[in-house]
Amino acid sequence: DGGITQSPKYLFRKEGQNVTLSCEQNLNHDAMYWYRQDPGQGLRLIYYSQIVNDFQKGDIAEGYSVSREKKESFPLTVTSAQKNPTAFYLCATVGAGAMDQPQHFGDGTRLSIL
Amino acid sequence: AQSVTQLGSHVSVSEGALVLLRCNYSSSVPPYLFWYVQYPNQGLQLLLKYTSAATLVKGINGFEAEFKKSETSFHLTKPSAHMSDAAEYFCAVSTLDTGGFKTIFGAGTRLFVKA
Numbered sequence: 296d297g298g299i300t301q302s303p304k305y306l307f308r309k310e311g312q313n314v315t316l317s318c319e320q321n322l323n324h325d326a327m328y329w330y331r332q333d334p335g336q337g338l339r340l341i342y343y344s345q346i347v348n349d350f351q352k353g354d355i356a357e358g359y360s361v362s363r364e365k366k367e368s369f370p371l372t373v374t375s376a377q378k379n380p381t382a383f384y385l386c387a388t389v390g391a392g393a394m395d396q397p398q399h400f401g402d403g404t405r406l407s408i409l
Numbered sequence: 410a411q412s413v414t415q416l417g418s419h420v421s422v423s424e425g426a427l428v429l430l431r432c433n434y435s436s437s438v439p440p441y442l443f444w445y446v447q448y449p450n451q452g453l454q455l456l457l458k459y460t461s462a463a464t465l466v467k468g469i470n471g472f473e474a475e476f477k478k479s480e481t482s483f484h485l486t487k488p489s490a491h492m493s494d495a496a497e498y499f500c501a502v503s504t505l506d507t508g509g510f511k512t513i514f515g516a517g518t519r520l521f522v523k524a
Contacts, residue, residue, distance in 0.1 A: 299452075326510060335418060337499060337516040338453075343508065351508030385452055389510060394441045394503040395460040398512055400452030 301401035316371045316404045318386035326389040327369040411436045411504040415515035428487040432500030441503040442483045495522045
């Protein structure tokens with residue numbers, strides 16, 4: 296089945312540690328997005344990528360980094376510079392590069408601090 | 410800049426009652442609007458989308474939304490709530506930025522359904 300796979304489902308970070316969240320898709324979609332979700336704040340855009348080897352900062356990129364070496368993959372690294380990383384992280388894709396296309400979401404990764 | 414505002418962070422209805430979740434948008438151009446639903450510990454799923462073909466849009470699970478340009482609104486309704494409708498609902502608008510297409514999400518409305 297086509298879809299978006301996020302792993303792991305739960306992740307714990309120690310002080311000063313970098314952690315990487317995986318997002319893989321087999322929908323053949325060009326655009327991929329990372330969001331952070333906190334209670335009562337909706338979804339906030341961290342980074343997005345329209346094509347391979349190119350990505351843009353979103354509204355809250357500080358303390359995060361991404362890469363887009365393959366069309367299918369868009370991993371997100373939460374660095375030690377992100378002082379409040381506890382949140383639910385969602386990866387999404389959009390096909391056909393048009394504004395009337397909806398976003399398709401993975402099932403998320405919940406990150407907590409140890 | 411485009412934005413969406415969802416009125417009411419929590420809405421509670423009885424099973425069988427009308428569901429009304431409010432969304433107002435701000436856009437200088439004809440908008441592309443969406444409603445998504447999120448169940449606990451899951452990603453968002455598309456309920457319906459407005460793309461100017463018709464002002465009344467029907468979605469999945471019996472939901473529908475009406476686009477009203479004069480009121481800049483896109484409220485979500487369902488005639489009769491079911492227990493399984495309890496979830497969080499997000500209104501969203503698609504926009505074009507220098508880096509490409511983005512979606513702006515509202516803060517969400519959590520729907521509670523009482524037996």
